[in-house]
Amino acid sequence: MAELALEDGRIHYETTGDGPPLVFVHGGWMNGEAWRPQVEHFADDYQVVTLDVRGHGETGATEPDRYSIELFTDDLEALLSALAIERPTLCGLSLGSMIVQEFLDRHPDGATSAVMGGAVRSMPPIDVPVVLKPFWSPVPALTASLSLSGPTGTFQSMLYSIQVATGERWLSVNPEVRADAIANVGDISTAEFRKIFDALYRYDPPELTDVETPTLVVHGEQEAPLVKRQGRQIVSAVADGDRVELSDSGHLVNRDRPNAFNAAMTRFLDGPFGT
Numbered sequence: 001m002a003e004l005a006l007e008d009g010r011i012h013y014e015t016t017g018d019g020p021p022l023v024f025v026h027g028g029w030m031n032g033e034a035w036r037p038q039v040e041h042f043a044d045d046y047q048v049v050t051l052d053v054r055g056h057g058e059t060g061a062t063e064p065d066r067y068s069i070e071l072f073t074d075d076l077e078a079l080l081s082a083l084a085i086e087r088p089t090l091c092g093l094s095l096g097s098m099i100v101q102e103f104l105d106r107h108p109d110g111a112t113s114a115v116m117g118g119a120v121r122s123m124p125p126i127d128v129p130v131v132l133k134p135f136w137s138p139v140p141a142l143t144a145s146l147s148l149s150g151p152t153g154t155f156q157s158m159l160y161s162i163q164v165a166t167g168e169r170w171l172s173v174n175p176e177v178r179a180d181a182i183a184n185v186g187d188i189s190t191a192e193f194r195k196i197f198d199a200l201y202r203y204d205p206p207e208l209t210d211v212e213t214p215t216l217v218v219h220g221e222q223e224a225p226l227v228k229r230q231g232r233q234i235v236s237a238v239a240d241g242d243r244v245e246l247s248d249s250g251h252l253v254n255r256d257r258p259n260a261f262n263a264a265m266t267r268f269l270d271g272p273f274g275t
Helices: 032-042 069-082 095-106 130-136 139-166 175-185 190-202 225-237 258-269
Strands: 002-006 009-016 021-025 047-051 089-093 113-117 215-220 241-246
Touching: 002 069, 009 032, 009 069, 021 032, 021 069, 021 095, 032 047, 032 089, 032 258, 047 069, 069 095, 069 190, 089 095, 095 113, 095 190, 113 258, 139 175, 139 190, 215 225, 215 258, 225 241, 241 258
Parallel strands: 021 047, 021 089, 089 113, 113 215, 215 241
Antiparallel strands: 002 009, 009 047
């Protein structure tokens, strides 16, 4: 794994294969290994790039006291520049889908295509005006939970709350995938967990109406209904959008159904707007 030096930290990344650039951005409290089934599948035909977002994986803690989706996107832009990558295909999962949306809003035709798994526009996935978010903020309760239960216990409580609210297994239908995701959270410090959560909660999603990049949204059947609705909003906003829902899968759709996810991506990338 290589690293990119920034003014306030280092971003770890990995490149595999040769061909058109295909860049994967993982979800919250995960790391680039979340894309292993996709890396193995696409590396024969693409230059595949994965990175560990600030606060995650081998990148770990960086200097800023506050993170944001905008900062994470700055890092993605810096990495693409350092690797001399122009107009990549971008693939983001959950938090990574927010980063992809921010990139597309900044560069409406700056990517060849975009794929968003477990795509979400805001957290919570409801229309809460940005000016009201400080008054609705769950951060005080989160801080209390982190002090009592740590990152892993807090994450498990979040999963339980979502499952109760939706009636779905949500995160993953595969016990091994779910256990792996929870284990990854254990590698993240309390301070970094809070900064990542705050970045997710404070993000004000762009309209995306100027985006010309062909975009595919992939959701699992057991994804939260409000998140599915946000995926449909993305598809209707961009100029060329499509959405696929895979059965027997949850939020981590690329891990629950890797072969089906890879097949959906391949059909999309091989289509009229692909690379």
